Amino acid sequence: MGRRVFERWKIIEDFPDYAISTCGRVKRIGVAKNGTYPGRILKPFATSQGYKVIRLFKNCEVYTVLVHHLVLNQFIKRREMGKECNHKNGNTGDNHVWNLEWVTKSENEKYAHRTGLKRSNGENNSNAKLTNNDVLKIRNMYASDNFSQHALAKRFGVTQSSINKIVLKKSYVEV
Numbered sequence: 001m002g003r004r005v006f007e008r009w010k011i012i013e014d015f016p017d018y019a020i021s022t023c024g025r026v027k028r029i030g031v032a033k034n035g036t037y038p039g040r041i042l043k044p045f046a047t048s049q050g051y052k053v054i055r056l057f058k059n060c061e062v063y064t065v066l067v068h069h070l071v072l073n074q075f076i077k078r079r080e081m082g083k084e085c086n087h088k089n090g091n092t093g094d095n096h097v098w099n100l101e102w103v104t105k106s107e108n109e110k111y112a113h114r115t116g117l118k119r120s121n122g123e124n125n126s127n128a129k130l131t132n133n134d135v136l137k138i139r140n141m142y143a144s145d146n147f148s149q150h151a152l153a154k155r156f157g158v159t160q161s162s163i164n165k166i167v168l169k170k171s172y173v174e175v
Helices: 067-075 105-114 132-143 149-156 160-167
Strands: 009-012 015-021 026-028 052-058 061-066 083-087 100-104
Touching (some): 052 067, 061 067, 067 083, 067 100, 100 105, 132 149, 149 160
């Protein structure tokens, strides 16, 4: 059986006509001036990175706000300078209060690498077409002046641009 969730609601300080819940849901509680009904749960939409955003009205202006920021600001604490949100489970659409925390950019990056949420570099990247051995061969073959970047690209099945980045050590830097 699933975890029992008790949803709590708080009025959003910056948008007093709306309330946010510990589950990341938003509802309008003020007078319906724009066709929405008080108490009605609003439907967020997702950005290309999967973050949920909601459009809120205040003083006849529309604001697009990240839902996870609303949850953290109301239930944890206001955002401090230099902090960003970490979704602990890696799901940017999961805005439950227990899944969110304010962290520094560095802490967020370390967390993503440690938990496997962020891909590694080089052959450990899931999109890598070349192994570290391939990269060493490419550099040696190019250095010998027997192979052009174009020829190496054909031979290894990658673009000439990729070969250029490899020989200039702009990619696969650690090899």
